[in-house]
Amino acid sequence: MRPFTYARPDAAADAVATLAADPDARFLAGGTNLLDHLKLGVVEPTQLVDVTGITSTEITELDDGGLRIGAGVPNSDLAADPRVRERYPAVAAAILAGASGQLRNMASTGGNLLQRTRCAYFADPTTPCTKRDLSQGCSARGGWARYHAILGASEHCIATHPSDLAVALVALDAQVQVLGADGARTIPIAAFHRLPGDDPTRDTVLAHGDLVTAVDLPAPTPAVANSTYRKVRDRASYAFALVSAAVALEVREGTVVDVRIALGGVAHKPWRATTAEAALRGRPATDDEFRAAIAAELEAAEPVESPLGGNAYKIPLVTGTVVSTLRGLAGGVA
Amino acid sequence: MTTMDARSMGTSVRRIEGPDKVTGTAAYAGDTVAAGTLVLHPVQATVARGEITAIDTSAAEAVPGVVAVLTHRDAPRLGDTGDPEHRVLQGTTIHHRGQFVAAVLAEHAEAAAEAARLVVVSVDEAPSTTGFDPDAEAYTPAALGNGQQADTLVGDPDAALAAAPVVVRASYSTPMEHHNPMEPHATTATWIDGRLEVREASQGAELARQTLATLFDAEVTVRSPHVGGGFGTKGFLHAGTVLTVLAARTVPGRPVRFALGRRQMFETVGYRPATVQHMALGAAADGRLEVVAHDVVGATARYKEFVEPAGGSTRSMYAAPHRRTSHRAVPLDLDAPTYMRAPGEAPGSFGLECAVDELAVALDLDPIELRVRNEPDVHPENGLPFSSRGLVECLRTGAERFGWSSWDRAPRRRLVDGWWHGVGVGCGTFPAFRMPGSTAEITFTGGRYVVAIGAADIGQGARTVLTQIAADALGVDVDSIAVEIGSTQVPVGSIAGGSAGTASWGSTVVEAADRFRDKYGDAPDEGDHADAATPDNPWAEEYAMAAYCAQFAEVAVHADTGEIRVPRLLGMFGVGRILNPTLGRSQLQGGMVWGLSMALHEESVVDPRFGEVINHDLAGYHVAANADVRVVEAEWIDEDDAYVNPMGAKGIGEIGIVGVAAAIANAAYHATGVRVRSLPITCDDFLTSGLL
């Protein structure tokens, strides 16, 4: 482990300036992801800039009826907030489906969105990985790819984004508040995470030194009030998703009026299933329609084959997960 | 022949060191760090096979806080134990990835880790094979990992299969699995005036002492007061211990500590090797078996053989006139496999008990009835009578308790709230034997009997149960007994292994107690003293002795996603006398939980391009979490076995895991109609079956 310095600035602007001046400095929030990577040698920062004192730990009401979640709000507090539970059930469900009680106590809202992929090769500095180092190749192709992407991947990286919370936020059209060297700006969550393209080292559109300060949830719609998060994993708890779905549904007289579907575990970013949503709007809320809609979304899927376990099974798995979740929200057996 | 009277035995005496453990004051091997202790950080091979051509330690030595960097060039030479794992830093050959090729000693962990990273090892890499291919060239081992013969043959199985009215042929596979006890291995070694003192996470302090004495030609003391799980990986010493002692030798007087990280647990301390099991069963129309054939191909390490005896228990399970077991080994350039809880029985019962279930389906017969019809009168291969054999009673009482008969035998009949439910059964056996070589010493002092024996408490409760045995053997209350175990400062003890610890140490304690009472009666004087070595079991050659179990599982498979869960497990055990119901139940339930974990989760994925287990941490290598474990009941039949040992107790450390994976796979078939023959069973198996 390389020696590094540790700082606790008093102002967000100072933290941003420190990072802007040093490409090898990193923000540190709960540390549940970053410290593991330090120990494993995945990152070797020169400075850690602790942001826990300068990011808000409050959840406040917005004028438009939405909520603002400070970047420093612990995952456990976010999941326990009565307003969140009532108005945005998918958010609370997504957080509670992840990690463990202790980890959720430490993990911050900002850190959660910026956690790195769980690709095993990324976490092992002895195996090549383009996401760690652009000059290397991708070891997951032809390797252990059971957890990897079926949508939007590139030849350089087939990793998936591991956050459960981010999937729910994408379904709800949340907005990310960012403070950069040039001031504050707002990024829609759907545009926040990136597809790998030819630079998988970048998970998000943030520039080095951009600090996430808050996440805004827009005022809930009837569909959002009828939302949930379904996570499918090999063990019943304490595991990352094979696939997951944040789904919001409003049905009137048997017809889909509004629907949001975001998928986890399928791509380098939470995947908003816009094709499926469009196919469903105005259609009868039946299993056959649900199935046809998700099939349309998955037409673009490109599963990877591998002697150590490919991921073609994710196509029927996503289908089953989405169909059963929609059915449950429509009042049937999930 | 009768078993001894029980007063304390059979009662739930509280775990003696329980309060220390729950208050965190019980010191495990890595917990005691004396002032001045140096930290060891190893340098490990990053290729699977090759020759070291050069090692540059200069940058490492320059790191502040570094005391020494040890390589094969300057490491002390070692005596020969015959075990290639012990030849640490003795040459230039790399046998497996993760092998220790150098070690840094430093004043603190950060310096040691940083320096280890800076050691430059130049290697002439050789081609390697680390992926298990069951069709690759295999050889017949001289013996299996547990010493059994590789092949057995009775009658003419192939001809009998050709003639049998009903035949099931299928191949089952089990993956590489790693032990992962909660406490990773840890060693602290100090050389004082040419003597060696070691604190070691070990299943047997005496075996560790003997090994180190041979390697270092020195007087050795080993202490292992508390051990956070062993499961076989802490039986024989591995390279990390030898490396620590080697390094300590270069800094006499200073303790050197090496606690393995979780990733290192996947590289240097053994594992259960992968198997593919080709099963063939032939039966008459009434279900009576005519043939049982179990042909195993398993992985081993090229540099050190250990062949998983997966067909071993098939030799004693069911009656059949024609029978064959065989084992072939495929050598790989990996760390050496070793004993892992129920070596052989755990994977082998998956093959045999799934095949029996498939036969029951083919015969349209209840799988319990099929097993009952094939119950042997005597051991089917050596002809010995059984000292006791509770399999049929376990099946019958278990079926009753589990509500077996309320289920329609046809598969895919119960869909409840979107989940397909089904039930399955799987059986198992584990030998009951006694290891020689312990000595128990009883001294009456301060109004108490001090019972000293080098037993190991690896969490199974040895301290407590030996106290109960001693109390009954001496005819006193448990409060009058003080047991001293867990080091080489007490008389020698055999290892906690083979589910034989309690039987071996307990028999020795009883023998010593008998001598003590013969000499001093029941009113001894201060300082009165007797000792005894482990007595031979006079019945060992007269009877076949083993524990049996019947495991029942209810499984639920999600109709849309294929997720598989186990709402209910019931294990019925025929294990002789249970010496302490609380401890015994937790041993058996723990084994069953592992069986569940083996069925649904555990798999070490070797990436042959890198020669390493790529899911080498507990995020990638799943073990069952609390939410996976719902109702897990362990119960036992009354079984009075007068031949196994004076206590009438069979070992229970391993039998709990045996048969569980088969019960779950069989239940999954019953739930869904999908037969999964490869572990672990995951949602993919159902999703790709086309049946959901």
Ligand SMILES: Cc1cc2nc3c(=O)[nH]c(=O)nc-3n(C[C@H](O)[C@H](O)[C@H](O)COP(=O)(O)OP(=O)(O)OC[C@H]3O[C@@H](n4cnc5c(N)ncnc54)[C@H](O)[C@@H]3O)c2cc1C
């Ligand atoms: C065993 C385990 C299991 C887990 N299981 C799950 C799971 O099932 N589902 C799931 O979703 N997650 C899971 N996680 C991940 C967990 O949710 C994340 O580690 C956590 O949310 C990260 O938050 P943190 O505050 O600890 O971030 P840190 O580790 O402190 O930081 C993570 C990254 O974010 C950056 N960062 C932090 N705050 C900011 C900010 N305000 N602005 C810009 N950059 C910032 C850091 O520089 C760093 O790169 C698991 C983690 C572990 C260790």
Ligand code: SF4
């Ligand atoms: S999938 Fe991405 S993260 Fe994984 S090895 Fe390939 S480049 Fe690295």
